[in-house]
Amino acid sequence: MSDALDLSLYAKPDQDGTVGVDLAIEGITCAACINRIEGAVRQLPGIKDVRLNYTNRRLHVAWEEGAPAPAQILPALESQGYHGHPFVPQRAEQEEAEEARKLTRCLGVAGFAAMNVMLLSVSVWSGNVTDITPETRDFFHWASALIALPAAAYAGRPFFASAWRALKARTTNMDVPISIGVTLALGMSLVETANHAEEAYFDSALMLLFFLLVGRTLDHAMRRRTRAVAGNLAALRADTAHRFVGDEIVSVPVSVLKPDDRLLVRAGERVPADGVVMSGSSEIDDSLITGETLRRKVAAGAIVYAGSMNYAGALTLKVTAAGGNALIDDIEKLLDKAASAKSKAMRLADRAARIYAPVVHLTAALTCAGWLLAGASTHDAVITAIAVLIITCPCALALAVPAVQVVASGALFRANVMLNAGDAIERLAEVDTVVFDKTGTLTLPEPRVANAASLDPALLQQAARLALSSRHPLAMALAREATARVPYEGATEEPGRGVRVMIDGIEARLGSAEFCGVASGEQKAALVPAFAGANGEGISHIYFSYGSKVAAVAIAQQLRPDAVEVVTALRERGLDLRILSGDRSEAVAPVAAALGIAQWQGALKPADKIAVIEELKGQGRRVLMVGDGLNDAPSLAAAHVSLSPISAADLTQAQADAVFLGERLQPVLDTLTVSRRARRLMTENLWLAVLYNVIAVPIAIAGLVTPLIAALAMSGSSLLVTVNALRGGKRA
Amino acid sequence: MNVLVYLVPMALGLGLAGLFGFLWALKSGQYSDIEGAALRVLSDDDLEGDPSSSVPGERNRSSR
Numbered sequence: 102m103s104d105a106l107d108l109s110l111y112a113k114p115d116q117d118g119t120v121g122v123d124l125a126i127e128g129i130t131c132a133a134c135i136n137r138i139e140g141a142v143r144q145l146p147g148i149k150d151v152r153l154n155y156t157n158r159r160l161h162v163a164w165e166e167g168a169p170a171p172a173q174i175l176p177a178l179e180s181q182g183y184h185g186h187p188f189v190p191q192r193a194e195q196e197e198a199e200e201a202r203k204l205t206r207c208l209g210v211a212g213f214a215a216m217n218v219m220l221l222s223v224s225v226w227s228g229n230v231t232d233i234t235p236e237t238r239d240f241f242h243w244a245s246a247l248i249a250l251p252a253a254a255y256a257g258r259p260f261f262a263s264a265w266r267a268l269k270a271r272t273t274n275m276d277v278p279i280s281i282g283v284t285l286a287l288g289m290s291l292v293e294t295a296n297h298a299e300e301a302y303f304d305s306a307l308m309l310l311f312f313l314l315v316g317r318t319l320d321h322a323m324r325r326r327t328r329a330v331a332g333n334l335a336a337l338r339a340d341t342a343h344r345f346v347g348d349e350i351v352s353v354p355v356s357v358l359k360p361d362d363r364l365l366v367r368a369g370e371r372v373p374a375d376g377v378v379m380s381g382s383s384e385i386d387d388s389l390i391t392g393e394t395l396r397r398k399v400a401a402g403a404i405v406y407a408g409s410m411n412y413a414g415a416l417t418l419k420v421t422a423a424g425g426n427a428l429i430d431d432i433e434k435l436l437d438k439a440a441s442a443k444s445k446a447m448r449l450a451d452r453a454a455r456i457y458a459p460v461v462h463l464t465a466a467l468t469c470a471g472w473l474l475a476g477a478s479t480h481d482a483v484i485t486a487i488a489v490l491i492i493t494c495p496c497a498l499a500l501a502v503p504a505v506q507v508v509a510s511g512a513l514f515r516a517n518v519m520l521n522a523g524d525a526i527e528r529l530a531e532v533d534t535v536v537f538d539k540t541g542t543l544t545l546p547e548p549r550v551a552n553a554a555s556l557d558p559a560l561l562q563q564a565a566r567l568a569l570s571s572r573h574p575l576a577m578a579l580a581r582e583a584t585a586r587v588p589y590e591g592a593t594e595e596p597g598r599g600v601r602v603m604i605d606g607i608e609a610r611l612g613s614a615e616f617c618g619v620a621s622g623e624q625k626a627a628l629v630p631a632f633a634g635a636n637g638e639g640i641s642h643i644y645f646s647y648g649s650k651v652a653a654v655a656i657a658q659q660l661r662p663d664a665v666e667v668v669t670a671l672r673e674r675g676l677d678l679r680i681l682s683g684d685r686s687e688a689v690a691p692v693a694a695a696l697g698i699a700q701w702q703g704a705l706k707p708a709d710k711i712a713v714i715e716e717l718k719g720q721g722r723r724v725l726m727v728g729d730g731l732n733d734a735p736s737l738a739a740a741h742v743s744l745s746p747i748s749a750a751d752l753t754q755a756q757a758d759a760v761f762l763g764e765r766l767q768p769v770l771d772t773l774t775v776s777r778r779a780r781r782l783m784t785e786n787l788w789l790a791v792l793y794n795v796i797a798v799p800i801a802i803a804g805l806v807t808p809l810i811a812a813l814a815m816s817g818s819s820l821l822v823t824v825n826a827l828r829g830g831k832r833a
Numbered sequence: 834m835n836v837l838v839y840l841v842p843m844a845l846g847l848g849l850a851g852l853f854g855f856l857w858a859l860k861s862g863q864y865s866d867i868e869g870a871a872l873r874v875l876s877d878d879d880l881e882g883d884p885s886s887s888v889p890g891e892r893n894r895s896s897r
Binding site: 220248 | 837841844845851852855856864865867873876
């Protein structure tokens with residue numbers, strides 16, 4: 102595009118008086134890229150700082166206010182073979198980054214404190230069996246207290262805060278027994294230290310916090326990594342709009358568009374905002390919005406929606422007010438309803454905590470009462486009861502689920518699936534019914550050449566290579582077939598008709614039938630039926646002539662390459678499969694037949710889709726919705742769990758519990774495989790934690806627990822569940 | 834055992850120094866790009882006295 106994007110529109114002031122922008126970078130492959138990218142930008146005038154983050158593939162550039170650099174940054178990157186896309190961090194991502202820093206700080210504090218206290222504790226343990234003097238022991242205990250109390254107060258905040266929130270809402274979660282255990286362990290140790298006792302549990306409390314924070318930090322880091330990739334992909338797709346300023350056209354980010362702005366939408370571009378056509382006429386593909394694959398003719402006065410593809414000619418739009426769109430309004434209303442009605446699935450760990458906490462606290466109370474009845478002193482009875490609480494403090498239990506979660510999201514990441522929701526894995530594992538949308542989900546998001554087999558390969562290659570010179574959507578679909586990615590030199594495009602070029606002295610033309618000299622109806626009919634199975638629905642033809650040779654290339658929506666195998670595999674697992682589509686029934690029927698899905702419905706409005714899903718839910722089914730259209734967003738929210746391809750509309754992506762990459766459908770199958778395995782491991786881990794308690798609690802009730810036993814038992818059980826969780830990391 | 838009166842606070846002080854070092858590293862963003870840091874150490878275009886080091890991109894390109 103000739104009109105370069107002005108980066109200063111995205112710039113934000115940095116602390117030191119410069120302005121900066123974040124770019125998501127495409128094409129980073131190796132370590133040398135760091136220097137090439139930073140070097141290319143650094144030599145521009147006025148650049149103050151360039152820093153590439155290799156982990157999340159983002160470049161931060163800062164320049165002096167008013168420097169000429171911003172306009173040159175993207176071209177400088179292009180010259181090195183990289184594409185930069187301005188990246189506007191989402192608020193959720195910034196909050197997560199802050200949360201991650203907080204967790205890592207807590208982890209650091211807990212780690213250093215645990216190490217130092219352990220140093221003192223080991224001395225006391227070995228001293229207790231040899232010749233430590235009571236004074237030295239007291240000194241060590243007080244030193245431990247000095248480290249442990251402030252460290253636990255700081256590092257325990259994530260747990261204390263979450264436990265407090267749960268208690269205020271009159272429920273319990275895993276953090277409640279953790280907080281009680283830690284507080285009691287520290288409190289009792291303090292009292293015992295003051296009484297010159299032989300034993301204190303400062304180390305247990307800190308080790309517990311440390312292990313739990315490791316689990317949480319890893320869980321968080323994994324989620325942030327998937328979020329960062331999804332964010333970059335969103336930036337790659339983020340469209341810019343061509344806005345008229347007077348008579349000039351300027352590229353601006355879609356986010357700065359206001360109602361009444363005038364926009365130019367060229368053929369082959371997506372409509373950047375909802376608007377009314379002021380001039381020009383074209384065909385519009387609404388499939389990303391409604392699932393409808395038949396193109397709609399638009400002229401002055403017609404309403405077009407953001408995300409539609411402009412096929413034929415250039416349009417001038419007037420942006421309408423954000424609230425003035427009947428379709429989006431409807432969808433958002435449905436979305437609100439569906440999202441609020443969504444049963445908050447109770448997480449496995451919380452369910453375990455709800456049973457666990459009362460049992461443990463009751464056991465502790467009974468222990469205390471039992472020892473009192475048996476004639477022990479009040480002090481001893483209380484100490485034993487607290488020991489029960491400390492040893493049962495659910496370290497293993499609290500790690501059981503997050504550890505599996507980390508490993509499973511890593512496996513999903515490698516299978517090109519990114520999780521949006523923290524509890525998606527658990528819900529995915531329960532799925533028994535899968536509902537697919539058709540357009541863009543079972544089929545590829547972009548149309549493809551459908552009759553490649555029946556065309557002369559050499560002719561097809563010429564046509565595809567010529568297609569590289571055109572921006573028309575049909576030509577772009579054809580261009581995908583080109584093996585040589587170099588456009589012909591001297592190709593000229595005649596807007597609305599086609600492209601032509603001289604190849605070896607013979608003229609080649611690509612475009613409409615008339616443009617390629619196919620004028621009569623018979624000629625057309627002779628070329629077109631070459632594509633078997635053509636029923637004329639949703640298939641467009643583009644013509645290519647080379648001298649006297651003429652070919653009609655059929656362009657149509659195609660199934661994802663592995664759709665049939667994946668659907669078969671899903672059915673073999675006993676899943677109930679359905680298709681709910683917004684497209685016409687005639688377009689849905691062949692897809693359903695090809696995939697062997699008996700239960701399908703077409704021409705559904707968003708509300709109809711929700712109704713069907715609610716009905717399925719009413720039968721007690723757990724529904725996985727896989728969809729990409731804007732019209733799918735409410736049903737994604739209504740389903741038990743949802744999955745979207747990354748090509749989906751923004752609103753849809755935001756609603757999905759997970760998104761997948763690439764043009765294969767395989768990730769759907771992988772997601773279910775990995776989640777089911779993860780769910781099994783979670784359950785196993787919870788039972789391992791229970792088993793640990795069955796062994797440890799009697800020892801605690803008998804009053805035999807020493808700090809050494811507590812430390813060994815806790816670390817041992819934590820390691821056990823972590824090692825078990827690692828089994829979930831295999832590829833799907 | 835009076836030596837402990839010095840040794841334990843010293844150990845504590847060293848521990849705290851380590852902790853503050855970690856917190857400083859975290860704050861200055863050294864944990865924000867873990868993969869990149871591992872690769873940057875391999876690049877040699879920050880060598881002193883190299884006349885072209887002010888324009889790393891140029892040199893890098895010509896050297897390949």
